[in-house]
Amino acid sequence: MATVGQTLSAPETGWKRYEETDSSFTYAGASWQSNSGAIYSGNSAKYTLTPTLHSVKFNFTGSKIRIISYRGTDRNSAITLKIDDVAYTYSANGSAQNATLLFEKIDLVDAEHNVEISVSDATGQRIFEFDAIDIDSNKTIKLYKTFSFKILVLSNGYYRKFNGTSWEVVSATPTETDYLNNGMDDISTIPESAWSQLTGIVEIDCWTDNFVKAEVQFNFETNPFTLADVWEGKSIEVLCYTDDPLAGNQNMKVSMNVTGRRNLIKNIPNPTILAYNTNPNTVVNGSMSGIPKDRYYKYKVTIDDTSTPNNPDDILSDWSNWKTTNTDTSVTVPAGYVHKLNPYNIKVEAQQLDNKIISSIGQVLLFNQSPVFIMGAISYNTLSVTLDDPDGDTIQYQILLNGKVVTPEDGGWSPPQTVPFPIVYKFDTTDVLIGKSNTCTINVKDEFGVVATLTLTFTGDYNGIMFSDASGSYYSTDSGAVIKQLDFGMLVAGFNSDIATIRIVNKNYFPVKNIELSFDKSKIAQYTDVKMSKYSGDSFLDSDTLIYDNVLKSGEYVEIYIRIKTQMFANGGSLFKINAKANISV
Structure with a gap:
């Protein structure tokens, strides 16, 4: 049996694997990207480098689960995993190893469970990836859903809910629908005055569709009290009983010593004991205990x-x-x-x-220093900055682009972070003014609410693997929308076109490798073909795929050469597309 830390390229007997591409996985966060390579189970994975909350959610049935992904020195070391709201942490950081078993839980109740895997501090040095999971071989995964937990209060034969001001009757015999539509999520906010309106025996009834949940707990706060508070001003009698018929008229020697702190026993007037016993020499002793009220x-x-x-x-x-x-x-x-x-x-x-x-x-005496920024810069639409605080305070931040908050997504402040805190944030190209000046504002505040601001300007550009001509003019956007076409003009049937040169440019802030180019020829006319080559001569490939296995650094480019070949019977126009993909060079 595999253990955590070992390579697990395929599921073991009794397990079934689900890859990250399964439609039951729900991804949250704006910057999920895909990567491919033999280092992953199924040769692909999803990842993010952005330090905002990113998560993947799903449900599964069964009693066990495993998390599989690539392990590396630049992967995240504190990934949060919640199963039915119980939090665990696992790490993908360590020596390089393909398809590694990073986490397992094998003692769950055999039922449906919900899972959330999340990270909010991903960067280029703390990559968060999701690759694959294994579960019971005869079980399934499902779309994520949370379990319901609803409360109604029973009083005088009716189930009720508190609407914030008064109690409302829901039903005398509530159904599942009554609980779902009218049940309360939390009763801790119901005031004491509302509880005092209920009479008779009061029951708190709970409904849930979570078969794992075995118990519930409620906490109620009262002012401190002791038995002495209840007994004050009353005569206290201790009754001893025996079923010995001979004890009826016996004389008894009875005494009682009452000891304790004054503030505990308070003013109990003349405690007495009524005792029945056959032994006239018996001394009946009484005692009282509790928490002294002066505590x-x-x-x-x-x-x-x-x-x-x-x-x-x-x-x-x-x-x-x-x-x-x-x-x-x-x-x-x-x-x-x-x-x-x-x-x-x-x-x-x-x-x-x-x-x-x-x-x-x-x-x-109070003093505080403002947070500071270390080496803030923007390159290839990607912000790199480290936030720090001279006093060591935790900090929160927000990032604005052209006056709009882009992270956190709710427009507020990030969760508190320890310093120094590095940020690598990739702007979505749809938010960037391409070819124009853009303004990025980073606000950071410390524990005392003191805010510091850094403003950076940059010229907007596309991001990713881009196609351009020799002058740097792009043929398409980074989302694939056509800006201009590579036009070969009018060709004579039976002749080849001139050779066109296209640049493949790495506009990422990180290096890439294994650049793969492929044709989409679905709209090529009959007797017409398109060829490409790494070289400017006549060595054009018959294959529709071209691969550059060398590393291409940020800003670097390689050139490919395109030629149209026609036969004698070629007729009509043609349209073709070139697709490109690459792997991050780790």
């Missing part, structure tokens, strides 16, 4: 500048929940305080259960 506390943290003592304090952390254990935590001071007058007073207040408040004040 309960809650706390609050405020800040104020010493130059305006009459102004109200700002709350850094409002009153906490009741606690019984020590607190070791931190609070964040808003960025605005860094730019005001120093020093500041930090006040911590602790309130006991008896409402007594104990406070302490400390004085601090």
Whole structure:
């Protein structure tokens, strides 16, 4: 049996493989690309170099799953995989190895599971790839879907939901549809005042279509209380019972010692014991235990500048929940305080259960430095920059192109990142002004909200493997749309055309290899053919495919030569296409 880290070029017995091209895989993220080569299972994989959230999602049935992909020193080392919302992490970083078993889980419940594999920090040195998965040989994969989990509350014979202001009756006998259409996703936000409106026995009923889910948990918070709070002002009797018929009229010696902390037992008036026993010398003892109430506390943290003592304090952390254990935590001071007058007073207040408040004040000096940019540049529509912060703060960023936020896609800020944080971001050509000046703005803010901005300008260009003439004028866009045609003009039947020269240009920011050129001759007229060659002489190939196996660096080009060949009976016009593809040179 294969183990994680070994090559697994084909599924083992009892397993079935699904390649990345299967239609059940759903890809999210704007910059997924395809790569091919013998290093991959099925000779192909999808990848991204863009440091925004990219994911692949799917469902599968069965009890086991494996992840297979190429392993290399420039692959990502922290790939997040969630199975039924349980998170795992695996790495594709290491010595070069083809079709490697990177992750496996073989002890799942035999049921349907949902899977999400994601990375948000991909770069040219942390490539995120998705190649293939293996699952049980007699099971299948499906399009991604999440499982439903819905809640209704039963009170006085009716199932109800809370609509934000009041309880609504759903049904006396709810169906699956009732739960799906009216069930609540979360009951933690229902206020105490709403719960107090319910009478009788209250049940919390849950419905889910997730066969893996075996239990649910709910947390409810109350103010601290002890049995003494319930018993206060009442007479407490301890009853001892025996079924010995001879014990009826016996005299008994009875005593009780009540010990404990005053704030625990509170004011229980004259505790007594009623006991029945045949042994007159028996001493009945009673005891009480619990958490002493003076262990309960809650706390609050405020800040104020010493130059305006009459102004109200700002709350850094409002009153906490009741606690019984020590607190070791931190609070964040808003960025605005860094730019005001120093020093500041930090006040911590602790309130006991008896409402007594104990406070302490400390004085601090605050300062903060803005984030910085290291070596920001744009080449081939690709931004390369490293974000840093002199104080070591975590940072968040957003990238704008010509005034529009292009990442994150929601227009907000990225998740917090540790510094230094390198970014390699490839702009979508549809957003770039081709042949014109473009403005890229990178905003980055630290933990205190201090924002730094870097603005770069560049001339927009196409990206990818491009066809051009000797002057650099393109024949098509990087999406394949025709800009101009290679026109051979009018030809005489039985004669060959002049030889045309075309440049194949690498407009990627990374080197490529194994450039493969092929013809689409579906619209070539009868008795007419088109040939291509690496050389300008007469050595034209009969094959419709031409391969350059050398490495082509960014900005470099190779030339190919095209010639039209006609026979005596050739007639009418012809149209042909040349397709190009290449592999990343790793």
